[in-house]
Amino acid sequence: MSTDPNNPVVDIEGHSLRLSNLDKVLYPEAGFTKGEVIDFYAAMAPVLLPHVRDRPLTLKRFPDGVEATSFFEKNVARHAPDWVRTVRIDTPGSSRGAEYADFALVQDLPTLVWTANLASLELHVPQWTVGPRGGVREPDLLVFDLDPGQPATIVECCRVAELLREALADDGFEAYPKTSGSKGMQLYSPIRTNDSGHPREYARRLAQRLENDHPDLVVSRMTKKLREGKVLIDWSQNNPQKTTVAPYSLRARPHPTVSIPLAWNEVAHCSNQVDLTFTAADAKDRVASHGDLFEPLLGGERPLLRADTGNHG
Template identity: 55%
Template sequence: MGGASGADQAVEVDGRQLKLSNLDKVLYPAGTTKAEVIDYYARIADVLLPHLTDRPLTVVRFPEGVGADGFFSKNAPAHRPAWVTTQTLPSPGSTKNRRTIDYLVAEERPTLVWLANLAALEMHTPMWRISTRKPDLLVADLDPGPGTNVLDCARVALLLREVLPEPLCVKTSGSKGLQVYGRVDDGRDSMRVRDDMRTVAERLARDHPDLVVSNMRKDLRHGRVLLDWSQNNPAKTTVSVYSLRARASPTVSTPVSWDEVAAARDPRDLAFTATQVLDRVARHGDLFAPLLGQQER
């Protein structure tokens, strides 16, 4: 998948035929090209796909690179290969008044390569699976307010570890914060999980008022970390583990160990680029594997 070229290039990926274009187009200011983005998603697919399978996928595309405006894409493009999996699902509250959306479902490496060729840099998914329409995951999205950074998020993550049941995994957002994920195995629906996470957030905000805020009001966030419980709403999505982010450099939403969270002393200790993430997976495997659990029947 390596070489860059301005011309279209026909490739075969796991038996699927694709045509790649504009491979030398620079998508990140530091010089990362579309060819390198495609290469990353092709190589990370083995650990990424289990976390995307059976979930409706929303992507954020940046055809002119991250320096220009990107756009969210929920509806599967009409011009897509016949082998790309889609699922038609209800769309309550759609901003475009659609009753249903034909979502992409990423199940194989060629789909990720095809999406990367469309400059779909970011992958976002909900906490629920298509097959059950119920959540199997919960998330606490830690967003540092003005005057705080990812190290403050790490402190909150460690507090969450004391009150949420195992297995718990933590990842960088690939931007400014951290996200703590847990399993949901007890049949709760999404809104119940959301309400339960709100209760946890409000408790931590009461116990640690100088560090944690659970209220979404922006004027309350200075010097504190917002523990955003609302991402468990079934209509919301959160950036997927191993997804690239549209930042100045090709940072990735990266699983980290709890030891790394506890040991971090500089924000750079919790920031990773695509190349670093590939090296980490080669060394550590999938640190988010505990969240996959048993596939629900």
Template identity: 50%
Template sequence: MAAERFPVQIEGRDLELSNLDKLMYPGAGFTKGEVIDYYTRVAPLLLPHLEGRALTRIRYPNGVDGAHFFEKNAPGGTPSWVRLETLPVPGSTKSRETIDFVVVDELATLVWVANLASLELHTPQWRVGSDPDLLVVDLDPGAPAALQECCAVAMLMRDRLSEDGLRAYPKTSGKKGMQLCVPISARQNAEIVTGYAKRVAEELSARVPGSITAKMARAVRPGKVFIDWSQNAAAKTTVAPYSLRAQPSPTASTPLTWDEVEAMATGASPARQFSAGELLSRLSTHGDLLADLLSPGPLLPDLLAS
């Protein structure tokens, strides 16, 4: 049976939506139409964080219970009005020298991406043509450690970064852990940013070795929070704020206040991920808690010279 298609026009762009009743999250009864509706409603806050960044999508054509694939290149049939940027991809697993990346700068492109069952949106720490303007601290708990322990480590990391004049902004990952996002000056390359993140992660690991690790080896992670400093490498991406995640129910990467992080760390509030609906309901109260990421931050200190 041919897929049902619905022509729509968004801000002067013509596109077709399809299979809106298809279940993307079968356990929650959440359809592709609801995925598109979610991304449309969160777009005013999400789009500024996607603008200018090469987008990696994780697509689930048959929902979260089916097969999925990562997609960096523009697929066949990409509308002519979608912004594409041809960028080098050294070390590509498919032996490609360049990829035509999709860049989501407008609502129509976001809706087009969502209609392709791109549930998860991941971006690098840099904008096209620039060095990194974000430092990302990814906090990954090894069971039995969980989000509560991540929140405790997040507060330690916040205070350590503050010593260097850096301000961190927390968000849940939408899965197990969380990230801290730090605006920095886009005048230092990825190697400098990664080196700084590694040094600070190792400092905290040495300070609290029973609870924190900065080592990649999975054998040392159980019961600890892994501070993944490697996320700042030029080839790495991080889930975008407000992105959905492919879980049994539709969770989303949700910006938090530091009061919420402290409450979760101390047990005053349950440490948990937030659903797409909960995130949307927070917007009227909180607005974009990550708005400061859109302005340049300071240069990182040169720890190697200290």
């Protein structure tokens, strides 16, 4: 066993792992260290792991902290332990010209700690899973990413989230909100579908309808000049090639904020950005008192999203 307290070898559920540079500060403004990042993810494992299990993981790594260079990593690191499960996924149109990538699957606590030890502050996953022998399943989640254009904030996102919730309910879908951990928020609905393109098309139609009905508040197009003071409903997150920050993931902001599930009464009563800003310490307290508010996304009956869902008129 290592005797260096800053680079210990630890045993996690029967797997040996050398941790490194635990005293390294990754959030300088908050003095939050790599060791604290690892501790946070270990504490969140019971509620986080069910939401990333069987979902190919894209890591956003910050080896020198949030104020330094970062990079996304899809291909699992060459020095990954042999107990880290991987899955090969086709990546057509990859910016690096690669036809596939070998993604890590974070199935358990040892793998989660291993990713945190890589200074993977942010965990991003798709809205679909893979089977036990590989093979991509159809999406099981619908997601709307609400992005405020200045001077709009998460307060305006909450108003849009309430509109989306009502529209989704009209089509038979239950909505569950979470903060992005950054400026905005996301809305999820558990679904089933027989075509990976249907969620994207449905989300696009719904975003456009809300833009037509509430043009002073909502925009469905990415064009930056259209977004000032409004909330972009980013429906494109339902593209199978895209990922969204996972529930309970840290974000690379000046302070260690977290993408945290919300109760609808919190959304309704939000009147200031600080109302829905949660740090790593806040997240631990919330889970201790509220449990996993996203647990309904994990099981139960999932309504069918068809090609004609949401065609009103």
